[in-house]
Amino acid sequence: MSGFLEVIDTYWLYFLVGQYPNGPLGGLALTVLLASCALVMAMPLGIVLAFARISPWRAVRWPVSILVFVVRGTPLLMVVFWAYFFLPSVTGVKTSQFWTMLIALVIFDAAYLAEIIRAGIQGMPKGQMECARSLGFGYFRAMRLVILPQAVRHMLPSLVNQFISTIKETSLGYIIGLAEVSFITSQINTQVMVYPAQVYLVLGLTYLVLCFGLSRFAYWLEKRRGKRRAAPAVGKEAI
Amino acid sequence: MIEIEKVNKWYGDYHALVDVTETVARGEVVVVCGPSGSGKSTLIRTLNRLEPIQSGHIRVNGQDIHAKNIDLNAFRSGIGFVFQQFNLFPHLTALENCTLAPMHLRGLSAKVAQEKALALLDRVGLADKASAMPESLSGGQQQRVAIARALAMEPPLMLFDEPTSSLDPEMVGEVLLVMRDMAKEDMTMVCVTHEMGFAREVADRILFMDAGKILERATPDDFFNRPAHPRAAKFLADIRTPFAKAI
Numbered sequence: 258m259s260g261f262l263e264v265i266d267t268y269w270l271y272f273l274v275g276q277y278p279n280g281p282l283g284g285l286a287l288t289v290l291l292a293s294c295a296l297v298m299a300m301p302l303g304i305v306l307a308f309a310r311i312s313p314w315r316a317v318r319w320p321v322s323i324l325v326f327v328v329r330g331t332p333l334l335m336v337v338f339w340a341y342f343f344l345p346s347v348t349g350v351k352t353s354q355f356w357t358m359l360i361a362l363v364i365f366d367a368a369y370l371a372e373i374i375r376a377g378i379q380g381m382p383k384g385q386m387e388c389a390r391s392l393g394f395g396y397f398r399a400m401r402l403v404i405l406p407q408a409v410r411h412m413l414p415s416l417v418n419q420f421i422s423t424i425k426e427t428s429l430g431y432i433i434g435l436a437e438v439s440f441i442t443s444q445i446n447t448q449v450m451v452y453p454a455q456v457y458l459v460l461g462l463t464y465l466v467l468c469f470g471l472s473r474f475a476y477w478l479e480k481r482r483g484k485r486r487a488a489p490a491v492g493k494e495a496i
Numbered sequence: 497m498i499e500i501e502k503v504n505k506w507y508g509d510y511h512a513l514v515d516v517t518e519t520v521a522r523g524e525v526v527v528v529c530g531p532s533g534s535g536k537s538t539l540i541r542t543l544n545r546l547e548p549i550q551s552g553h554i555r556v557n558g559q560d561i562h563a564k565n566i567d568l569n570a571f572r573s574g575i576g577f578v579f580q581q582f583n584l585f586p587h588l589t590a591l592e593n594c595t596l597a598p599m600h601l602r603g604l605s606a607k608v609a610q611e612k613a614l615a616l617l618d619r620v621g622l623a624d625k626a627s628a629m630p631e632s633l634s635g636g637q638q639q640r641v642a643i644a645r646a647l648a649m650e651p652p653l654m655l656f657d658e659p660t661s662s663l664d665p666e667m668v669g670e671v672l673l674v675m676r677d678m679a680k681e682d683m684t685m686v687c688v689t690h691e692m693g694f695a696r697e698v699a700d701r702i703l704f705m706d707a708g709k710i711l712e713r714a715t716p717d718d719f720f721n722r723p724a725h726p727r728a729a730k731f732l733a734d735i736r737t738p739f740a741k742a743i
Contacts, residue, residue, distance in 0.1 A: 388583035391544055392597040392649065393573025402596060406587050 261455050268445045272459075275436045283436030285463060291355065291437060292424045292467075295362035299423070302363060303370025308400075310375045321371070328368035333426055337361040341433050354435040358427070366423050373419060377412035378404055410482060417475040421468045428464075438463060497522040497653060497684050498543060503552035505538060505708075512538045513549070514708040520686060522652075525679045527695040527716075528688045530705035531731060536688045539705070540655050543686065544575045556653070573601050576646030576654040580661050582638040584630040590617060590641045591626040594648045602649070609648075616644040620674050636667025640674055647678075654678065656687040692735065696720055704728045 275283020282290070309321040328336065340361040345351045352360070381404050389399035409416075428439040442460040446453055498520040505513040512535050520526050528536045541547040542554060545561055545568060554561050561571060585593050594613035598604045604612070617623050620640040630638055639659055646654060656675065660668040672694045679685055679698045689695065695702055695716060702719040704712040704727075711725045723729040 382581075382583075384579060384581050384583040385585065387546060388577070388579060388585075390569075391546060391572055391575070391577040392645075393569045393571075393601050394597070395569050398600065402600065403585055407585075410587070 261452050264445075264449050264452055264456070265459075268449075272438065272441055272445065275441055281436065283438075284441045285438045287355070287436060288424070288427050288438040289467070291358060291362070291427045291430065291435075294359055295366060295423050295427070296420055298359070298363045299366035299370055302367035303374055306367055306371035307374035307378065310371060311378065325368045325371060328365055329372075333361065333365050333429055334432065336365050337429055337433060340364075354430065354433050357433060358430040358435050358437075362423060362426060365426070366419060369419050369422075370416070373412055373415045374408070377408035377415075380411060381408055410479075413475060413479055417472055420475075421471055424467050424471065425464060497524070497557060498686070499553075499555040500539075500543075501553040501555075503539075503542065503549050503554060505535075505542065505547065505549045512708050513542070516552070516708070516710060518703065518710060518713070520684065522684055523682050525683075525685045525698055525700045526687070526703060527699040527701075528686065528703045528705060529690065529692070529695060529731075530711075534705040535708040536703075536705045537657050538708075540657050540686055540688050543655055544572050544577055546577070569601075573597065573649050574651050574653070576643075576649065576651040578639070578642055578646055578654065578656045578659045580658040582630075582635070582642045582662075584633075584638050584642055584645070586630050589627050589629055590622065590633065590644075593630070593641055594645045597645070598648050613644070613648055616647050617641070619647075619677075620644045621670070634667060635663045636670045639663065639667075639671045643671070643674055643678075653684045654686075656685065656689065658688050658690070660689065660691055690735070692720070692732075704731065706731075 271284065273284050274286045275281065277283065306321050306325065309317045310325065312318045337358065340357045344360065385403055386399055389403040394402065427437055430437045431440045439460060442456060446456045449456060500516055500518045503513050503516045516539060528540065530536050538547055542549050559566065588596065591610060591613050594616060595609040598609045598612065599606060614623060614626060617626055620643055622637060622640055625633060625637060633641065660671050663671065668691065672691060676698050699716050702714055702716055703710050704719065704725065706727050712719065712723065712728045714724065720732065723732055
C-alpha cells in the first residue's frame with residue numbers, strides 16, 4: 258500500500274491539472290472547467306430550444322423538434338465524432354479538442370434540457386398563464402415572472418440529473434485525446450502499471466465526489482426554496 | 497362601456513356563441529346566468545380576448561378589441577378578471593400576488609405598490625394574511641386575494657367567471673360580500689354566477705343564456721318574479737327546488 262501512496266505523491270498534481278503550467282491545462286481542473294462551461298452554455302440554449310419546441314410557428318418548431326429527436330436517438334459518442342470529424346469539414350475551422358468536446362456536450366445536453374424544460378412548462382396548470390395574461394403581462398414576461406419560477410421547482414430534480422450526466426459525459430473526451438481527468442488517469446496507469454484497481458478507484462471516487470456534491474447542492478437549494486413557501490403568515494409587521 | 501355585436505364562436509363544430517349582441521353601460525352590474533354549457537363563461541372570456549371569436553365585434557370603451565393595432569396587454573391590464581379557480585401565483589405571497597402587475601406593468605416602486613396592495617388586502621379583509629403563501633389560505637381567502645390582485649391594476653371594469661363555484665358553501669358569502677361592496681363603488685361588473693341571491697340584490701340587470709344565446713334580459717325583479725322566456729322560467733323552477741326535480 259505504501260507503494261500506492263508513493264504513486265499519489267508523484268502524480269497528484271498531474272491528476273489535478275495535467276501538464277499545467279508547463280503545458281496545457283488538463284486533469285480534474287479541465288474536467289470541471291469543461292463541465293461548467295457545458296452547463297453554463299447548454300442551459301440558455303436549452304431554454305431557447307424549449308421555447309422553440311412549444312412555439313406556435315411550425316417553421317420554428319419543426320427544425321428544433323428534428324434536432325431534439327436526432328440527438329436523443331444517437332449516443333453522445335456519435336455527436337462527439339460528428340463534432341470532431343464532420344464539423345471542421347463543414348465550417349473549415351479546425352477546433353481544438355476542448356472546443357470540439359464542448360460543442361458536442363452543449364448540443365447534446367441542450368437537447369435534453371429542452372425536453373425537461375418543455376415538460377416543466379407544459380405541466381403547469383393552464384390557468385396560471387391565462388391569469389398572468391389577463392393581468393396584462395405579455396407572453397415572455399408571464400413566462401419569466403409566473404410560469405418559469407414555478408416550473409423550475411418541478412424541473413429541478415431532472416435538471417440536476419442532467420447536470421450530473423454532463424459531468425460524467427466529459428469523460429468521453431478521452432476518445433478524442435482530450436487531457437481530462439479520465440485520460441490523465443489512464444496515462445498515469447500506463448506509467449505506473451502495477452496499481453490499476455487503485456488508480457481507477459481514485460478516479461471513480463473523484464467523479465462520485467463531484468456528482469454527489471452537486472446533487473447535495475441541488476437538494477439544499479430545493480430545501481431553501483421550500484422553506485420560503487412554508488414561512489408562517491405574519492401580516493403587516495413583516496413588510 | 498362594452499358593446500357586443502353579433503358575436504359567433506365555434507369550438508370545432510360546436511356553436512358556443514350564436515349571434516350574441518349586448519351592451520353593458522358604465523357603472524352597470526350585470527349578472528349572466530344560465531345552465532352549464534350555455535356559453536356564459538365563453539362569453540365573458542371573449543370580453544378580454546382570452547377566447548378568440550370567429551365573427552362579430554366587441555368594443556370596450558369604443559375600442560374594437562380585435563383591431564389589428566390594439567395593444568392587447570395594455571387593454572387587458574385595464575380589465576380585472578377573476579377566475580373560478582382563483583389562479584393565485586403559488587410561488588408568491590398574498591401581497592406579492594397583488595404587487596406583481598403594478599410593479600412590472602405600471603412601473604410602481606415596491607414601496608408604493610406594497611402600500612396600495614396592503615390597502616386592497618385590508619379592503620377584502622385580509623391585511624393580516626399579506627405575507628401568507630396561497631396554499632396556506634382557504635378557498636374563500638384565496639379568491640378574495642385574487643380580487644385584490646385584480647383591483648391593484650385599478651381597472652374600471654371587472655369580469656367574474658363563476659367566482660364562487662369552487663368554494664365550500666360557507667365561504668361563498670365572504671366573497672360575495674366583497675363583490676357587493678365593489679358594485680356599490682361604481683365599478684362596472686359582469687359576473688357569471690349561480691348565486692341567485694347575489695343576482696337579486698346586487699345586479700342592475702340579469703342576462704339569461706342557453707345554447708349560446710341570450711334568451712332574456714331583465715331587471716332582477718322581472719327576472720325572478722315574471723320571467724318572460726319559458727326556458728328561464730324552467731331554469732328558475734329547477735334551481736329553486738333542485739331536490740324536488742331530482743325525485
